[in-house]
Amino acid sequence: MARKEHISETPATQFLRKQQVAFSEHPYAYEEKGGTAVSARELGVDEHAVVKTLVMEDEFAKPLIVLMHGDCKVSTKELARQVGCKKIEPCKPEVANRHTGFLVGGTSPFGTRKTMPVYVEKTILDLPLIYINGGRRGYLIGISPQELPRLLEARAVEVALS
Numbered sequence: 276m277a278r279k280e281h282i283s284e285t286p287a288t289q290f291l292r293k294q295q296v297a298f299s300e301h302p303y304a305y306e307e308k309g310g311t312a313v314s315a316r317e318l319g320v321d322e323h324a325v326v327k328t329l330v331m332e333d334e335f336a337k338p339l340i341v342l343m344h345g346d347c348k349v350s351t352k353e354l355a356r357q358v359g360c361k362k363i364e365p366c367k368p369e370v371a372n373r374h375t376g377f378l379v380g381g382t383s384p385f386g387t388r389k390t391m392p393v394y395v396e397k398t399i400l401d402l403p404l405i406y407i408n409g410g411r412r413g414y415l416i417g418i419s420p421q422e423l424p425r426l427l428e429a430r431a432v433e434v435a436l437s
Contacts, residue, residue, distance in 0.1 A: 285410030286376060286386030291418075294426055298416040301406060305380065305413030311345025314415055318406060322346040325415065326399055326407040328382045330371035330391075333360040338374040340384050342395040342407070342423065347435040354434040358394065381412040384427055393429040400424070400431060 291298055303317035315322035325345035332338050333355070343349050355363040365371075368379040376388035384393055384407070399405060400420050409416040423429040 285383070285414070286388075287383035287408070287410030288386075288416070290386035291416070291426075296418065296422055296426065298409075298418045300409065301415045301417060303413055303415070307380075314406070315345060318415065320406055324402055324405055326405045326420075328384045328408055330366045330374055330382060331363050332366050332370070333358075334362045338366060338370075338389065338391045339363070340387075340391050340393045340427075341432075341434070342384060342393065342399060342429065344396060344399060344435060347396070347437055350434045350436050354394065354432060357432045357434065358392075358430075377408075377410055378412060381408060381410060381414070383408045383410040383416075384423075384429075386410060393423070393427040394432045394434075395420075395423050395427075395429040396435050397431040397433050398435065 301318050306313045311322050311325040311327055315325045322345040326342050327345055329341045341349050351363045371379055374389050375382050402420050404417055405420045406415040406417050
């Protein structure tokens with residue numbers, strides 16, 4: 276019998292367990308600046324089902340989270356229009372770390388230090404299963420995308436650029 280790799284708790288997994296959400300754990304060999312292409316390859320899954328957690332801020336430096344397919348980019352101009360802001364841009368890594376409590380490359384939308392509005396690309400909600408960061412570099416969790424609106428009050432947007 277294969278020994279299951281032990282993964283210690285993260286604020287994200289603690290949050291999910293407290294909410295009694297079913298999820299699977301998927302550790303992989305993290306590569307600096309490898310992104311979702313590496314995690315998808317390591318797990319043998321489609322990069323479109325790997326969801327990245329992006330921390331951005333509006334013109335008032337208020338943080339927000341955008342969940343996007345691994346193989347897509349975010350149109351910040353369209354996102355700003357859809358959420359009623361003048362401008363949205365990615366946070367600097369150290370600012371994102373302060374808002375979430377996670378290191379960039381290990382950012383999860385679950386169990387963040389601060390509560391922030393969460394926006395999810397609409398087509399993510401149509402997938403049967405997504406792989407999203409579990410709160411540590413080299414660690415994704417498999418979860419139903421239907422949990423996102425319920426757990427995070429995530430609002431659907433259409434801002435993907437292929």
